[in-house]
Amino acid sequence: MLVFLLRRLAQSVFVLIAMMIVVFFGVYMIGNPIDILISPDATPAEIAETMTRFGFDEPAYMQFLKFVGNALQGDLGRSFVHGESAVTLILSYMPATLELAALGLFFSVAIGVPLGVYAGYKADRWQGRAIMTGSIFGFSLPNFWVGMLLILIFAVELRWLPSTGRGETVEVLGMRLSIFSENGLKYMILPALTLALYKASLVTRLARAGTQEALMQDYVKFARAKGVSETRILLVHVLKNIMIPIITVLGLELGSMIAFAVVTETVFAWPGMGKLLIDSILTLDRPVIVAYLMMTVIIFIFINFTVDVIYTLLDPRVRVKGEAS
Amino acid sequence: MSILDVRDLQTHFFTDAGVVKAVDGVSFSLSAGEVLGLVGESGSGKSVTGFSILRLVDAPGRVVGGQINFKGQDLAKLSDREMRALRGNRIAMIFQDPMMTLNPVLRIETQMVEAVRAHDRVSHKAARDRAISALAKVGIPSPTERLAAYPHQFSGGMRQRVAIAIALLNGPDLIVADEPTTALDVTIQSQILAEVQQLARETGTALIWITHDLAVVAGLADNISVMYAGRIVESGPTDAVLTAPAHPYTQGLLGSIPGHGRRGERLTQIPGMAPNMARLPDGCAFAPRCARVSDTCRSSAPEITTFDGRRSLRCFHPLVPMTSSA
Numbered sequence: 001m002l003v004f005l006l007r008r009l010a011q012s013v014f015v016l017i018a019m020m021i022v023v024f025f026g027v028y029m030i031g032n033p034i035d036i037l038i039s040p041d042a043t044p045a046e047i048a049e050t051m052t053r054f055g056f057d058e059p060a061y062m063q064f065l066k067f068v069g070n071a072l073q074g075d076l077g078r079s080f081v082h083g084e085s086a087v088t089l090i091l092s093y094m095p096a097t098l099e100l101a102a103l104g105l106f107f108s109v110a111i112g113v114p115l116g117v118y119a120g121y122k123a124d125r126w127q128g129r130a131i132m133t134g135s136i137f138g139f140s141l142p143n144f145w146v147g148m149l150l151i152l153i154f155a156v157e158l159r160w161l162p163s164t165g166r167g168e169t170v171e172v173l174g175m176r177l178s179i180f181s182e183n184g185l186k187y188m189i190l191p192a193l194t195l196a197l198y199k200a201s202l203v204t205r206l207a208r209a210g211t212q213e214a215l216m217q218d219y220v221k222f223a224r225a226k227g228v229s230e231t232r233i234l235l236v237h238v239l240k241n242i243m244i245p246i247i248t249v250l251g252l253e254l255g256s257m258i259a260f261a262v263v264t265e266t267v268f269a270w271p272g273m274g275k276l277l278i279d280s281i282l283t284l285d286r287p288v289i290v291a292y293l294m295m296t297v298i299i300f301i302f303i304n305f306t307v308d309v310i311y312t313l314l315d316p317r318v319r320v321k322g323e324a325s
Numbered sequence: 326m327s328i329l330d331v332r333d334l335q336t337h338f339f340t341d342a343g344v345v346k347a348v349d350g351v352s353f354s355l356s357a358g359e360v361l362g363l364v365g366e367s368g369s370g371k372s373v374t375g376f377s378i379l380r381l382v383d384a385p386g387r388v389v390g391g392q393i394n395f396k397g398q399d400l401a402k403l404s405d406r407e408m409r410a411l412r413g414n415r416i417a418m419i420f421q422d423p424m425m426t427l428n429p430v431l432r433i434e435t436q437m438v439e440a441v442r443a444h445d446r447v448s449h450k451a452a453r454d455r456a457i458s459a460l461a462k463v464g465i466p467s468p469t470e471r472l473a474a475y476p477h478q479f480s481g482g483m484r485q486r487v488a489i490a491i492a493l494l495n496g497p498d499l500i501v502a503d504e505p506t507t508a509l510d511v512t513i514q515s516q517i518l519a520e521v522q523q524l525a526r527e528t529g530t531a532l533i534w535i536t537h538d539l540a541v542v543a544g545l546a547d548n549i550s551v552m553y554a555g556r557i558v559e560s561g562p563t564d565a566v567l568t569a570p571a572h573p574y575t576q577g578l579l580g581s582i583p584g585h586g587r588r589g590e591r592l593t594q595i596p597g598m599a600p601n602m603a604r605l606p607d608g609c610a611f612a613p614r615c616a617r618v619s620d621t622c623r624s625s626a627p628e629i630t631t632f633d634g635r636r637s638l639r640c641f642h643p644l645v646p647m648t649s650s651a
Contacts, residue, residue, distance in 0.1 A: 218425035224381055225420075226440040226491060227413030236439070240430045315430060316475040 012301040016294065020071070023293045024064055024286075032056065033080050033284040054080065067290075076294065077287030081280070086291035090273060096166060097265070097272030099179040101257040103192035105250065108199035113246070115200075116207020117234055123212050131204065138201025147194040147267035154190060162187050164269040191268040195261060199253050203246055210242030217241075244314055251307035252300075259296040327354040328396055328498055328531050329378070335390035336370075336377045345602045347373040347386065349555035352629075357498065358529040360522070362542030362563065364578070365552035366599045371535045372421075374552070375501040378533075379418055380408050396498065414444040417492035421504040423484035427476035433460075433487055434472040440494050459490040464520060482513035489521060496528060503535045518545055539578050543567055551575050554600055554610035557629075561636030571636065571643040573615050609641070617642040 038050055051057045055066065070077065076086045119131035155163035167187030169176040178184025214220060215238065223233050262274035269275070273292065280288040336348035348370045355361050365371045376382045378393055380400060393400040395416065400408065412418075420426040427436060437456035438449060445452070453472070460468035463486040476484055485505055492500050502521070506514040522545055525532045534542055542549055543563065550560035551574065559572040570576040580593030597614040606612060612622040621641050631637045632647040 218420055218422060219428040221381060221383075222418075222420055222426040222488070223428070223436075223439075224409075225379055225412055225418040227409050227411070227443045228439055229409065229443065232439065232443075236435075237428050237431070241428070317429065317477050 008301075008305070012297075015301075016297055019293060019297050020068070020290070021064075023290050024067060025060065027284070027286045027289050028060055028063070031284055033286060037080055037283075071294075076291040079280075079285050079288045081283050081285045081288075086287040087295075089288060090276065090292055090295060093271065093273045093276045095177055096270060097258055097261055097274060099177050100188060100192055100195065100261060100265075100270060100272060101254060103179060103188050104195035104199070104257055104261075105254055107192055107196035108203050108253075109246075109250065111196065112200040112203025113207050113239075116204040117211045117239065117242070119204065120208040120211025120215065120238075121234060123208070128208070132208065135201035135204045138204070139198045141197070143194060143198070143263045144267050146197055147191070147264055150190045150194060151267075161190055163190065166271055191264050191270050194264050194267070195257055199250070199257070202249065202253070206246050206249060207242055210245060211238050214238040214241045240314065244311060247310055247314065248307055251303050251310075255296075255300040255303045258299055328357050328359075329533075330354040330394040331374075331378070331391070332394070333391040334374065334377055334388070334393065336373050336382055336386055336388045338386040340385055340603070343603045346555050346605070347602060348377060350391070351552070351555070351557050352391075353550050353557065353560065355499070355531045355533065357531055358525065359548065360525060360532040360534060360546045362539075362546030362549045363533055363535045363552060364537065364539055364542060364549060366537055368599050368602060369552040370555040370602075371537075371552045372503050375418065375503045375533060375535050378499075378501055379412055379416060381412075381418075410444065413440055413492075413497075414495045415497055416499045416501065417495070417497040419485070419488050419492050419500065419502040419505045422508050423481050423488055423505075424508070426488050427484055429476055431475075432472070433474055433476065433479075437472070437487075437491055437494065440491050444495055455494060456490070459494050460487070462493065462524065463487075463490045464516075465490070482509050482517065485509060485513075485517060486520075489517070489524075493524065493528075493530075497530060499531045499533070500525070501533045501535070504537070505534075506541065507536070507538070514541070521545075539567070540582050551578070554602065554605060556610070556639060557637075558611065558639045559637070561633070565633065565636060569645050571632075571638045571645045571647075572640050573617050573642070573644065574611050576644055577614075609639075617644075 034047060034051060034054075034056060038047060042050075048057070055063055058066075067077065074087075078084065079086050079089050082089055115131050115135075119128040122128040151163045154161045165187060166184065167178050168181045168183040169178045170180045170184070171177075172180055178187060211234070220233055220237055223237050228237075258273075261270075261272060262278055264270070265272045265274035266278060277289065277292050279285075280292070331354065332352050334348055334351045335346070338345040338347055351370070351374055353361065353363075363371045363374065373382060373386065377388050378395075378400070380388070382388060388401060395411070400411070403411070427433070434453065434456065437459070438452040441447065441452035441455050442449075447455075456472060457468045460471060465471055465483060465486055471479075476487075479487065485508075489505070492502075505521075506517055509517065518541065521532070524530070534546060536542055539549075546563050548560065549563050549566045550557045551566070551572065552558070553574050559566060559570065559575050561571075566575060567579065570579055574595070577593065577595035581595065583592060595614055600606065600610055600613070606623070607626075608624050609615070609618075609622045609626050612618045615622065619642065627639045627641050629637050629639055630647065638647075
């Protein structure tokens with residue numbers, strides 16, 4: 001188990017390095033941030049001075065080596081625009097995205113699993129077919145369009161929920177979160193639903209396939225022979241068996257929800273990391289972009305580890321193999 | 326008084342290739358504490374018969390005819406809820422493959438306690454105690470600790486004991502055992518046979534033991550019914566059927582068992598293969614493989630005839646004289 005974890009860690013470091021190189025030079029080639037940072041009527045002397053201050057006068061590889069040197073000491077640079085450390089800046093935007101992703105994940109499980117299990121149970125009936133057809137919409141409709149449609153229905157027409165912004169926040173464990181205030185939660189529902197729709201359809205399909213397969217197993221038949229109710233068979237015998245693939249996929253999807261909620265956050269003007277990324281790309285704020293993508297990689301690595309741990313909790317057979325090695 | 330009375334049971338599978346009459350007019354009855362051996366090759370319909378009794382036949386199969394009277398009530402007429410209340414409670418079942426019958430992700434405790442509480446409104450504690458004593462009864466050492474284990478921590482034989490313990494939990498009147506020892510090695514097989522026989526005798530539970538192995542039922546069953554192509558071709562008291570088989574198929578089955586004192590002798594085998602159930606021949610289904618076949622066999626199927634008082638047969642050319650026909 002330890003060897004396995006160490007190997008995974010080593011792989012992750014390589015991914016981080018590759019990511020660093022690609023992103024740094026990629027952003028470097030897009031354009032010179034000086035053109036955006038400094039006013040157009042600055043004198044050449046001022047421009048040269050600013051270039052030296054940010055280190056832009058040095059060749060690309062020198063800039064990169066300096067960046068790596070600093071990165072190794074935990075410093076991913078300062079935002080050109082905000083003047084703050086890039087990491088601090090991202091961290092200050094992170095809680096908003098995290099809570100949005102968490103609620104989105106909750107929605108996708110709460111909607112996807114029951115629908116999927118039911119669709120699997122009634123696979124040959126119209127109920128099952130209807131759910132499957134519906135799920136096609138779920139992952140073929142584009143995110144931004146769903147977001148705008150939800151705004152149109154629930155914010156503009158029905159006026160039930162607010163359309164943009166973050167609402168009231170409460171300080172919990174040093175983070176400002178809106179999930180714990182009623183007003184803030186109202187602001188989260190629409191963006192979280194938008195974010196969850198695709199995952200929910202994915203989970204529905206996975207849960208259905210798993211349920212259909214599990215229902216054919218002998219242990220289900222044996223449970224029926226014991227006189228166990230159909231409800232309990234579905235909720236205990238089937239559900240626990242199908243959660244393993246669902247958690248794998250959701251783990252990966254959670255990562256993408258956190259890292260790439262860009263579109264949804266833009267539609268709902270949600271002040272999260274996605275919006276920060278878009279703004280930083282527009283201003284060529286290189287340290288923020290690089291730091292953001294590096295953190296994305298770290299989040300994915302962390303989530304994959306967590307998924308592995310949850311496996312062992314769900315599947316006792318994995319646990320034993322782990323103990324043996 | 327008979328506890329189970331199956332009359333003219335018909336279970337058909339409606340497949341794309343046509344209707345498969347997996348069980349086609351099977352009748353038998355069991356009294357309390359009786360052990361019936363249901364013997365036949367793969368595909369003879371013996372397992373489907375077992376599942377039909379519990380109303381657990383999977384689609385596209387359906388019980389289309391006949392009666393299954395269990396303690397005087399026709400099981401076909403019960404609602405799903407009433408049937409569920411019987412299953413695992415009055416009628417229990419043990420499956421063939423112990424590796425597949427227990428849910429891999431649930432503890433033995435969970436799987437046993439739920440079987441008790443599906444029928445009795447007792448506390449978790451009381452259900453657990455009953456589970457422990459059932460495990461002890463089937464010979465599982467330190468049952469209290471083993472209760473917390475997962476199925477994969479048991480060997481095949483131990484898993485089958487757990488399955489048997491689950492079947493015994495509610496003290497059923499009837500257990501349908503579908504080849505429960507087939508997947509086990511011989512030493513475990515004989516241990517389990519001996520234990521089940523003893524348990525059935527102690528508790529007065531009637532037992533239907535489904536198997537393809539005549540040797541297994543020889544020492545276990547009071548009566549034997551031999552199935553071929555969805556029908557019972559011969560039935561009677563175990564001793565009588567085994568010493569003087571009347572149906573050529575039964576004789577063929579007996580001849581293919583290797584035994585002591587037959588060293589060097591060639592095992593007889595039944596020529597050909599079990600028939601395609603979707604396209605059965607017109608007459609007797611066994612006719613194409615039978616050594617005693619005549620034109621009558623090919624054109625019409627034999628009806629059940631009873632003889633010797635307690636034996637019955639479906640054959641035009643029995644191997645024993647059908648004297649004292651009752």
